[in-house]
Amino acid sequence: EVQVVESGGTLIQPGRSLRLSCTASGFPIGDYAVTWVHQAPGKGLKFVCLITSKADGGTTEYAASVRGRFTISRDESVNIAYLQMNSLKTEDTGVYYCNRWGHWGRGTLVTVSS
Amino acid sequence: EIVLTQSPGTLSLSPGERATLSCRASQVVSNNYLAWYQHQPGQPPRLLVYGASTRATGIPDRFSGSGSGTDFTLTISRLEPEDFAVYYCQQYGNSPQTFGQGTKVEI
Numbered sequence: 020e021v022q023v024v025e026s027g028g029t030l031i032q033p034g035r036s037l038r039l040s041c042t043a044s045g046f047p048i049g050d051y052a053v054t055w056v057h058q059a060p061g062k063g064l065k066f067v068c069l070i071t072s073k074a075d076g077g078t079t080e081y082a083a084s085v086r087g088r089f090t091i092s093r094d095e096s097v098n099i100a101y102l103q104m105n106s107l108k109t110e111d112t113g114v115y116y117c118n119r120w121g122h123w124g125r126g127t128l129v130t131v132s133s
Numbered sequence: 134e135i136v137l138t139q140s141p142g143t144l145s146l147s148p149g150e151r152a153t154l155s156c157r158a159s160q161v162v163s164n165n166y167l168a169w170y171q172h173q174p175g176q177p178p179r180l181l182v183y184g185a186s187t188r189a190t191g192i193p194d195r196f197s198g199s200g201s202g203t204d205f206t207l208t209i210s211r212l213e214p215e216d217f218a219v220y221y222c223q224q225y226g227n228s229p230q231t232f233g234q235g236t237k238v239e240i
Contacts, residue, residue: 064232123177
């Protein structure tokens with residue numbers, strides 16, 4: 020069964036760094052594009068970033084609001100995709116979902132507050 | 134980037150009624166790469182339709198997508214109690230992919 024599970028969310032101060040994990044099962048993570056999506060409290064879904072499959076070159080793409088602060092990567096040896104979040108801002112607060120096309124996790128909550 | 138505008142913001146209907154949700158794009162969506170998701174509180178978003186009109190695996194046939202270019206529609210033919218949720222459209226044909234702001238279907 021294809022499954023993705025996010026982890027790593029926590030309460031953290033503005034300006035600090037945090038790494039989220041997206042643990043995949045049922046498929047090799049390098050064979051598919053993986054996307055991170057953010058939902059701020061009471062708001063809609065917003066694209067954060069993606070990494071394409073190995074076959075498509077493993078290229079990355081970022082929303083303008085996170086470019087230069089966030090980095091997506093993956094480790095095929097442990098079948099995990101990561102979201103490295105630096106210089107966090109209060110507006111980064113919310114649930115972060117990882118997804119492989121058609122398969123979403125339940126999300127992990129990041130709260131950026133002093 | 135392509136801006137997706139969904140209407141109405143809220144749709145108040147009863148079980149058994151028909152729901153029609155609209156999604157309008159600010160530019161032509163390449164290859165009609167337009168998806169619809171259902172989102173229940175505390176649950177992951179659920180893919181309903183992709184490619185504007187192809188139902189995802191396991192999605193009941195009361196859900197149907199239509200449209201092309203800049204205008205897309207999700208129709209729920211007869212609302213079931215479990216269909217009351219927020220619905221999002223997403224375009225993935227142009228970078229960056231973008232979502233609409235959502236339509237809440239409420240009782």
